[in-house]
Amino acid sequence: MKTHRLINDPSEVKLEEMGRVSSIMGNEKTRIAFLSLLASVYITIMNAVAWLLTGSLAVLAETMHTTLDILVTTITLVAVGVGSKPPDKEHPYGHGKAESIGGLFGSLFIIVTGILIGYESAERLIMRVPFSPDPVAAVVMVIAIIIDLNRSRALKNAAIKWNSRALEADSYHFMSDVAISASVIALIIVGKLMDLLSPGLFNIWGTVLDSLLAFGIVIYFSIIGVRLIRTSIDELMDRTSEDLVRRATTAAMSVPGVLAVKDVKARRVGSMAHIEITIGVSDHLDVSDAHRIADNVESAIKRDVGSSMVMVHIEPMLRERIEKALAGVEDPVLVNVHELNIVNSPSGVVVSMHAVIKSDAKLEDVDRAIKKIESSIKGAVPDARVWVHVEPDKSVINVNEIKDLANAVSSKYGGYVGDVQVINVHGVDVIRVLVYLPPGIDVVTAHNVATEIESEIAKAYSMPHHVIVSVLPRNETPKLNRARVG
Ligand SMILES: [Zn+2]
Ligand SMILES: [Zn+2]
Ligand SMILES: [Zn+2]
Structure with missing residues (x-):
């Protein structure tokens, strides 16, 4: 008999406890996402004012970009907010996947923004628009760089801490915004210096350099965006985490009484790890001892991987050994073996089964097949007694x-x-x-x-x-x- 056991039984107490943990996490994550949204609104207002003052097309384009950023940060805030909700009746596994969906959108926006910036650069290059950024626009850019640098770093730290794809995507997004703006500022400084040497020269070369830098930055961050899309999809598809599997296996093996570990399934959903694990234990354990070992396995895994849902499946090792031994038995008259029963009697292990034998077999053939079964089982469990009930293979039922x-x-x-x-x-x-x-x-x-x-x-x-x-x-x-x- 296999013993299935759900360690985190969804009792009220457990749900409440998990709810508390995730609302603490939620507060910090949603606060950062909310501040990031405020920053987007602030930068957009700043750009809009700068556009009204200068009428510059470049500033208008930047205003449109940061307006898109308001949408991006709003989606992230919603994703993180939903993702932090504690498990409830409808979502007993929690809401962590909302963050993967947010990460998917966030990384798509990195690429979309990149395409827009690349398009603008190409346009400037083809139209040979002279490189002459407005001083007001430059000031706005410097302020935006400072804000974006800070929120990008804060988002990155939170993304690592809570394993949040939504926050990670935004962190890279604002890093790419910083890179674009910084390259423009750098070119303005270079341009001013070159103007001292040869006035007018930078008007044309500035545009070329500006476009090339923008292309490079856009391509770099689009690659990151594609990688993030893949990670988000992996999370949504419950792709296994090799790291988690390895750590869960090691943790489980360290628990006394665990003879084997197999079929480890592990995945990350938001900040939470979900782990299913099968442990092999001695057949002679009673239910409460087996339960205690399973509890210890759960604690050992949680100690190592942090907040997680762990499900332990207990399997007696003896049965597996005997089934493996039976799978290796081959005889021309042997059709199948079923009704396998393993009894731990005080005088040793008794293995009983039904063996289906081809109807045209003679008793001596049967004897040979049974002896093969016996010796194979005794190879796996030396003190076992093997009792076989023989059944002929028969025709279709009428x-x-x-x-x-x-x-x-x-x-x-x-x-x-x-x-x-x-x-x-x-x-x-x-x-x-x-x-x-x-x-x-x-x-x-x-x-x-x-x-x-x-x-x-x-x-x-x-x-x-x-x-x-x-x-x-x-x-x-x-x-x-x-x-x-x-
Ligand atoms: Zn942006
Ligand atoms: Zn009866
Ligand atoms: Zn039978």
Whole structure:
């Protein structure tokens, strides 16, 4: 039996506790996103005023750009705000993916802004617009550079601290804005110096240099934008985090009682890590001991990777070893093995199973196949005792024939046969027969009828066609989930 266990059971207390943690995180993140929005509004107003004063087309373009930035920072604020909301009934895994969506938009805007700037530069280059920035525009640019440098750094720190793609995208965006503005300021200074040497020369070369620098910066940040888009999509697609997998595996292996770690699934959703892990433990543990080990694994992982949801799946190692050993057994007469049961009796391990053998096999062939099974299991579990029930491989099931067989028995007791169902479970046919008997019949007789029908069908069809006969009182509407008498 596999033991599934959800460590973070979504009880009220846990949700509340997680809610507190994420609202603390939310406050800091949303504050930075909000300040960034205010900065965008402020810079835009500044640019608009500068445009009214100068009428410069370059300043108008910059005003349009920073207006777009207001939209960008608003989306980021919404994404971070939603992303910081604690898990609730509708979103038990939290809202962290809102930040990945915000990151997707943010990185798209880096590229869109880059295309706009590149287009303007190309236009200036082709039209041979002389490089003559307005002094008012230059002052506005310097102020914008100072603001953008600061918020870019603050956004970057918060992005790293909370693993937020939305904040990271904006951090790069404003870094690219800084680079563009700084290159213009640098060219103004170079231009002024060159004017001293050869007046007028920089008018043309300034435009060329300005455009080339802008192209370079735009290309550089577009590459970053594309990379961020990929990271955001990876988060949305739950791409595995190799780093998390490695750390969770190491942490789990360090817990006493953990014999093996496998099937580690790990991903990041916003600031939260989600980890699913399967640990192998000794088969002889009772549930509470296994539970304690799983708890320790959860704590060990949380200590290492920080805020996370951890789900631990416990698997007894013995079963896995035996299944692996059985998978390696090959014999021409052996069709399949099922109903594998492993019992830890005080005198040692008992492994019982059904083996389906080809119907034309002789007993000596069967013996050879069983010996292979035995020796393979004993290779994995030396003290195991192996009990094998042999079943011939048999032909296709005929439902009408089964009905006839069952009717022949049940009519002797005044009953009749209802529904016959056949389902295939892992290559083994299971037959279920509903039989109606007089309501006054006692349970011992009813059980005998069921057993008689089961054995008639088993004789005619042999196993692996497993038979379950359900007995119901007649004149009653059949209920399919009625317990089997047997
Ligand atoms: Zn911008
Ligand atoms: Zn069987
Ligand atoms: Zn029985």
